[in-house]
Amino acid sequence: MTTQVLETLDLAIGYRRRTKGDIRLAHGLNLELQRGTLVGLLGSNGVGKSTLLRTLAGRQKPLAGRVLLAGQDLATLSPMALARRLSIVLTLAPQPRLMNGYALVAMGRHPHSDWLGRLSADDHETVAWAIKAVGADDLADLPQAELSDGQRQKLMIARALAQEADIMLLDEPTAYLDLPRRVETMQLLKQLARSAARAILVSTHDLDLALRSCDQLWLMSDAGIITGAPEDLVLDGGLGKTFSAAGITFDKRIGSFVLDPPAGPRVRVLGEGEPVLWLCRALERSGFTVCGDAADLEVAHRQNGAADTWDLRLNGRASAHATIQSVLDALESEPIWQTR
Amino acid sequence: MSQLAGEPVHPATAVGNWRQSKPATLFSSREFAGARPHVLLIMLIALGALLLLSLALGSASIPFDQILRVLLSGEADQPAWTHIVLKFRLPKTLTAAFAGMALGVSGLLMQTYFRNPLAEPFVLGVSAGASLGVALVVLTTGVAGGALLAGLGLAGDLLMTAAAGIGAALTMLLVLLVAVRIQSIVSLLILGLMFGYLVAAMVSLLLYFALPERIQAYINWTFGSFSGVTNEQLPILAGLVLAGLLLSAALTKALNALLLGEDYARSLGANLQRTRIGIVLATALLVSAVTAFCGPIAFIGIAVPHLCRGLLASADHRLLLPGTCLAGACVALCASLIAELPGNNLVLPLNVVTALMGAPVVMLVVLRGAQGKL
Numbered sequence: 001m002t003t004q005v006l007e008t009l010d011l012a013i014g015y016r017r018r019t020k021g022d023i024r025l026a027h028g029l030n031l032e033l034q035r036g037t038l039v040g041l042l043g044s045n046g047v048g049k050s051t052l053l054r055t056l057a058g059r060q061k062p063l064a065g066r067v068l069l070a071g072q073d074l075a076t077l078s079p080m081a082l083a084r085r086l087s088i089v090l091t092l093a094p095q096p097r098l099m100n101g102y103a104l105v106a107m108g109r110h111p112h113s114d115w116l117g118r119l120s121a122d123d124h125e126t127v128a129w130a131i132k133a134v135g136a137d138d139l140a141d142l143p144q145a146e147l148s149d150g151q152r153q154k155l156m157i158a159r160a161l162a163q164e165a166d167i168m169l170l171d172e173p174t175a176y177l178d179l180p181r182r183v184e185t186m187q188l189l190k191q192l193a194r195s196a197a198r199a200i201l202v203s204t205h206d207l208d209l210a211l212r213s214c215d216q217l218w219l220m221s222d223a224g225i226i227t228g229a230p231e232d233l234v235l236d237g238g239l240g241k242t243f244s245a246a247g248i249t250f251d252k253r254i255g256s257f258v259l260d261p262p263a264g265p266r267v268r269v270l271g272e273g274e275p276v277l278w279l280c281r282a283l284e285r286s287g288f289t290v291c292g293d294a295a296d297l298e299v300a301h302r303q304n305g306a307a308d309t310w311d312l313r314l315n316g317r318a319s320a321h322a323t324i325q326s327v328l329d330a331l332e333s334e335p336i337w338q339t340r
Numbered sequence: 341m342s343q344l345a346g347e348p349v350h351p352a353t354a355v356g357n358w359r360q361s362k363p364a365t366l367f368s369s370r371e372f373a374g375a376r377p378h379v380l381l382i383m384l385i386a387l388g389a390l391l392l393l394s395l396a397l398g399s400a401s402i403p404f405d406q407i408l409r410v411l412l413s414g415e416a417d418q419p420a421w422t423h424i425v426l427k428f429r430l431p432k433t434l435t436a437a438f439a440g441m442a443l444g445v446s447g448l449l450m451q452t453y454f455r456n457p458l459a460e461p462f463v464l465g466v467s468a469g470a471s472l473g474v475a476l477v478v479l480t481t482g483v484a485g486g487a488l489l490a491g492l493g494l495a496g497d498l499l500m501t502a503a504a505g506i507g508a509a510l511t512m513l514l515v516l517l518v519a520v521r522i523q524s525i526v527s528l529l530i531l532g533l534m535f536g537y538l539v540a541a542m543v544s545l546l547l548y549f550a551l552p553e554r555i556q557a558y559i560n561w562t563f564g565s566f567s568g569v570t571n572e573q574l575p576i577l578a579g580l581v582l583a584g585l586l587l588s589a590a591l592t593k594a595l596n597a598l599l600l601g602e603d604y605a606r607s608l609g610a611n612l613q614r615t616r617i618g619i620v621l622a623t624a625l626l627v628s629a630v631t632a633f634c635g636p637i638a639f640i641g642i643a644v645p646h647l648c649r650g651l652l653a654s655a656d657h658r659l660l661l662p663g664t665c666l667a668g669a670c671v672a673l674c675a676s677l678i679a680e681l682p683g684n685n686l687v688l689p690l691n692v693v694t695a696l697m698g699a700p701v702v703m704l705v706v707l708r709g710a711q712g713k714l
Contacts, residue, residue, distance in 0.1 A: 059606065083609030096599045098655040103371035110597055111609040116658060117593045119369055141373055163608070 005166040005199045006033040011065035013055045025051050033199040038190045040210035041203040043220030049203045053171050058082050083111035087160035089170040093152035101155050102140040108162030130162035150181035170202040186213040208256050264288045271301030275308050282324045375654035383666035390673040394433040431574050436566040436676040437669040439634050442581045442626035444668020445588050447641030452595050453619050460642035461627040464515045464532040466508045467636035468539035473507025474500050475543045478558045479550040505632030512624030519616050563689030564635035566676050577633050584625035591618050595657040639698025644668045
């Protein structure tokens, strides 16, 4: 069994216009998706992630080149044949009225059922399996209207799974979800890629989450798409370059983008551990530059029994503070800001 | 992710789990949990009762056993009764039933396709097209000469039917051409509405210059009626309506997929282009047939689908299509009965009755929808 299920040959994507020439978002794309892998599609807003997904899903014609699904040209497949090979999940989960979760997931069987959409015993088994696989057993018999965004999206993923297509394309499925739900969804997708042997391509703006859960990243920028393992892309600077913008830098140590340090008053921080890490963040947030060689401003952390104490030394004067807020307040009232 | 700990085994890969595929009983499966398919049976019984009632009641009082005798043996004790039942009540009853089915189902098609609870068959400009056809015939023949002036009789009726049918069919053809080119649902909706305004203005213009008695004839047509169809015309109406219903039935699966929106419907294998054409064609058949023979009958198309969703507690078209068929026929028969209350020579305009019945339903839907939103 080959593992490659999707391949693009010199694909160019964009929009055709009758006058004024085509809008070409990317060209010369030679990409591939493998069974059992979760691929994250990252890129700035407007760079063409959705256009790429629409083109791969057969929703939009390529400007040039071809998309092959298991060796067969996408353009030659009938809608039904395509639906058996490729399923999608969109950002917004629909809220159909008067339909329970089970019926929603059962829609995924459409490409396999008869003209009335009747489900065979096998179809029912597949639907039940898909619901179980996403952990939505408790949602199956509830009306759609009573579910949260995250629960609905879970059912939409189950529906895509029940479609039994090798390829799953998801367009920012977690955009409207809270952080725990996003983590859960990405973990679920990673798990499904393995256990159900699907090739899953998910576009997301969640860089941190993508770095932690995807097997591969496609980084899309105006220059094209670069692919690779997330860690390789971090180390060779590809990730930093993709999202390069004035005022932010990719910090390879913590694996996320940070604001360029402002040129504020310099402060030395003494101590270690979590309290100090968060003190540094508070100081940076307030416009200070944390460095080791500041002479006239210093904050030291001291464990005082169970409580934290902060010793502030400013131009030779010393004061003790119980909270970070108190430290910040004390700094705010000093005239050091005039030196900015 | 604790629920993922015990990984479910895919049925296709589970050894010894393979079994012969056979369709389960349609409405018994879990996807219909909460729905009330048995309501279809109640609707069927109600339809039977209303059909008999419609045959039994009228300005002339005929004993009920005589009605049954006419139906079973074709002959009543008095020839006049046979004549009344077979020549007047039977065609009127069947016309009401077919018209109700057609309007209910086309309303459902439009509401699903436009994903708009207030869509109805006439938003595509069908009734506007039909009324223009009728207005052209009725309002201008007076100008053309006296030949058709006496033609408010049989020839005039036929001409009006043909004009309405041609007007409605041409409008739908136009919409069909546009629907193939224009992908956006909202654009199609707006074009339909604008076309309706355009035609309404032309009709107003014709009315402005028309003779008063001609205007009266036109207005009578706009009232709508199930009584104008003869036994000879009935097969044409029935044939067109049945063709439209069959086409709608063939679209069942695509209509269900459309509940998730166009993008998802496409990804589930629905051929949207074909579905769009199918929906417009089915609506054209259903609505132009009814409008041609009965006039522009309002509100049944918009109210019946809502009624059915509520009664059947389902959005599944496998329930809703037969449901709107049955309920549409029931509502039309009710309206027809109310319009010609027995023991009373007064006959109310059909559209007055349907609007009086339909408007409260629509208001209720809007008010309940507003509550459900937040």
